[in-house]
Amino acid sequence: MIGPPNTRTAAVERYLRDLSAALGGVRPDERADIVASVTDHIDSALDGIESPTPDDVQRVLDGLGDPMAIAASAARTESRRVPVPERTWVPAAAVLSLLLGGVLFFLVVPMVLWLAGLILLWVSPLWRVWEKALGTLLVAPLGYALVGSVFFPSGYVESCSSDSTGVVECTSSGPSWLAAALGIGAIAGAFAAAGYLWWAGTRRARERGNQFAYDLTTDGSTL
Amino acid sequence: MVQGDVETRLLTNLRRGALEYCVLALLRRGESYGLDIAHALSTDGVLITSEGTLYPLLSRLRTGGLVTTSWQESTSGPPRRYYRLTKDGVAALESFERAWEPFRDAVDRTLNGTTP
Numbered sequence: 028m029i030g031p032p033n034t035r036t037a038a039v040e041r042y043l044r045d046l047s048a049a050l051g052g053v054r055p056d057e058r059a060d061i062v063a064s065v066t067d068h069i070d071s072a073l074d075g076i077e078s079p080t081p082d083d084v085q086r087v088l089d090g091l092g093d094p095m096a097i098a099a100s101a102a103r104t105e106s107r108r109v110p111v112p113e114r115t116w117v118p119a120a121a122v123l124s125l126l127l128g129g130v131l132f133f134l135v136v137p138m139v140l141w142l143a144g145l146i147l148l149w150v151s152p153l154w155r156v157w158e159k160a161l162g163t164l165l166v167a168p169l170g171y172a173l174v175g176s177v178f179f180p181s182g183y184v185e186s187c188s189s190d191s192t193g194v195v196e197c198t199s200s201g202p203s204w205l206a207a208a209l210g211i212g213a214i215a216g217a218f219a220a221a222g223y224l225w226w227a228g229t230r231r232a233r234e235r236g237n238q239f240a241y242d243l244t245t246d247g248s249t250l
Numbered sequence: 251m252v253q254g255d256v257e258t259r260l261l262t263n264l265r266r267g268a269l270e271y272c273v274l275a276l277l278r279r280g281e282s283y284g285l286d287i288a289h290a291l292s293t294d295g296v297l298i299t300s301e302g303t304l305y306p307l308l309s310r311l312r313t314g315g316l317v318t319t320s321w322q323e324s325t326s327g328p329p330r331r332y333y334r335l336t337k338d339g340v341a342a343l344e345s346f347e348r349a350w351e352p353f354r355d356a357v358d359r360t361l362n363g364t365t366p
């Protein structure tokens with residue numbers, strides 16, 4: 028069409044409006060880019076015609092096709108992002124929350140932190156169910172309860188004996204080797220489990236990130 | 251599902267892997283208007299069904315840095331949009347070409363029953 032854009036026909040304006048509306052779900056900058064390109068396409072096509080008739084205009088619009096089909100094509104190549112629970116920072120966040128929260132579990136703030144870590148652990152698809160159970164049980168108050176049982180007075184082995192007069196006398200003789208071994212085992216187990224969960228989770232999150240990158244480029248879209 | 255729907259879905263999935271590289275290949279011949287790319291692709295109706303579906307793809311190629319675009323004044327009428335390959339676009343196309351021939355041949359051989 029010879030002349031400035033404001034001589035576009037009503038049909039063209041309506042088509043462009045329909046296109047913009049159909050592209051409603053697309054990012055605004057991308058939507059604007061597509062509409063600008065299509066506008067250019069229409070202007071260029073009609074520019075080649077001496078005096079475009081309404082039939083000429085309709086032919087160009089028909090060639091472009093249904094705005095809904097263009098929007099469908101845009102949706103297919105929409106950039107996809109890794110869902111939040113699968114991102115690479117999740118394993119570190121979950122494991123640290125569980126560890127730190129578990130240490131001071133008897134205080135409120137760490138308890139909330141531990142719960143947050145637990146929720147993240149279970150919600151995230153990065154771990155198998157048995158791994159989540161491992162995290163819940165080992166990287167958890169359990170480990171610290173066992174530790175606590177070693178170092179708190181009630182954990183001390185008491186030997187009590189009663190003498191002939193019926194008086195019971197108890198003496199503490201320090202933590203039993205069994206309780207100490209259990210405590211150390213629990214700490215080691217907690218850290219081993221935490222390390223495993225961190226390593227496995229981070230490795231899987233990276234794989235998913237790579238898979239998303241691959242999918243995106245073969246779709247013609249990008250990160 | 252109607253047979254036509256099945257084939258449409260199939261074509262859509264096949265296009266997904268190759269169509270952007272066809273666009274890049276057309277641009278390798280030289281910078282072009284969107285209109286010219288659209289016409290070239292739509293001649294047989296196989297690569298794209300309607301010309302408009304080219305533009306979301308071009309938008310993505312731009313975002314991905316494989317294509318750049320500029321508006322240039324034309325002697326008559328409004329400014330027109332040119333598209334051009336970037337170095338990354340050339341590299342991507344060459345990667346695709348290296349992968350495409352063996353892939354195409356392998357599929358053909360398997361379909362024709364001539365796989366050893």
